[in-house]
Amino acid sequence: MNEAWIIDAARTPRGIGKKGRGALAEIHPQKILSTVFRSLVERTNISTSDIDDVIVSCSHQFMKQGNCIGRMAALDAGFSINASGVTLDRFCGGGITSVNLGAATIMSGMEDLIVAGGVEVMSYYREVEPPNTLDAGNIDLREAHPQLSVGIAADVIASEEGFSRDSLDAFSAESQRRAGAALESGAFTRSLVPVYNPDGSLALDTEQYPRPATTAEQLGQLKPAFEAQMDMAFADSGMTFREWVNRTWPDLEVDHRHHAGSSSGIVDGAAALVLASPEYARSNELKPRARVRAMANMGHSPEYILNGPVDAANKVLKKAGMNLDDIDLFEVNEAFAVVPMKFMRDLNVDHDKLNVNGGAIALGHPIGATGSMLIGTVLDELERRDKTTGLVTMCAAGGMAPAIIIERV
Secondary structure, three states, X not given: OOOOEEEEEEEOOOEEOOOOOOOOOOOOHHHHHHHHHHHHHHHHOOXXXXXXXXXXXXXXXXXXXXXXXXXXXXXXXXXXXXXXXXXXXXXXXXXXXXXXXXXXXXXXXXXXXXXXXXXXXXXXHHHHOOOOOOOOXXXXXXXXXXXOOHHHHHHHHHHHHOOOHHHHHHHHHHXXXXXXXXXXXXXXXXXXXXXXXXXXXXXXXXXXXXXXXXXXXXXXXXXXXXXXXXXXXXXOOXXXXXXXXXXXXXXXXXXXXXXXXXXXXXXXXXXXXXXXXXXXXXXXXXXXXXXXXXXXXXXXXXXXXXXXXXXHHHHHHHHHOOOHHHOOEEEEOOOEOHHHHHHXXXXXXXXXHEOXXXXXXXXXXXXXXXXXXXXXXXXXXXXXXXXXXXXXEXXXXXXXXXXXXXXXX
């Protein structure tokens, strides 16, 4: 089997995902993604006519984010018309999956040059998207697998697994501190691409969301975010969220412990990587930064939604013929504080090796783009620390988790 090499990675800063506040909120999603595409072409000097495919993740594909944004952004970036494009959705996990699929097509020998990434402009679709449920109104599916609010699921897991409010707040404050230190030290500089407004003025060139001065004591003053939701109607089911929770977990008393400060931030952004076969890279004088060691996908309970990363990590390690001690750095998306905390506890992973530059609690989680961002983040940090291997995984709605292990070349 061929190897798949990572030639480069780039991303935008994350803008606050709210119109009127977010620096990227008024820019077309295609433009945000094409900004990253153009930067990668300039940085690698690849010929876009050689690109076999552009694989992009976007979770909310409609209107400005619809109509195969992967292809449209590639055209907007000035790519050759020969570079085809496709857009996929694995909810939060799509940004890893786009890279995994790109690597897989190269490793199969069918393709030689792939651009893979993701985009999500949450400020846009939060303004125009009608409310929906994960089951899309399929009553039979709802009866078999009631998939409630991800925030409620986070509180269910925290309550069931015994993660206290204080521990969640402490983790969240540390995420903010680490993100602030990373920004101050320039840890993100290599991958960051500035985004410009249509008139040519600078829109954003650094992370907009973090609040690095946040303390655990301040977080302790915030009200739980999902408790009030419990007595709201769950879609058109005729039942409240509370009734569905009690039906699914009849013996569990849910203590609501997550809030805005221990949940991932709502932001806008895009990211992408250039992947190539060794043969193509050598013949075109492209220097690889890393190789893809292994990839995996894992399903878990749709009701819990967020519990897949542990199993995904075990699966991808087995595929790579590695163990946890072989991994230098981990990136586990901070959808909610309980997700990486459970990952560390269940696998006995030291926090000194996980999310060392903070995570989505501090930086934000642009749904379809985050996975690609995390791959670039761990690669940059491996180089900064002169380490070798990184594992990236994240939970995704529907009870899923993709994973990837990369190794510096």
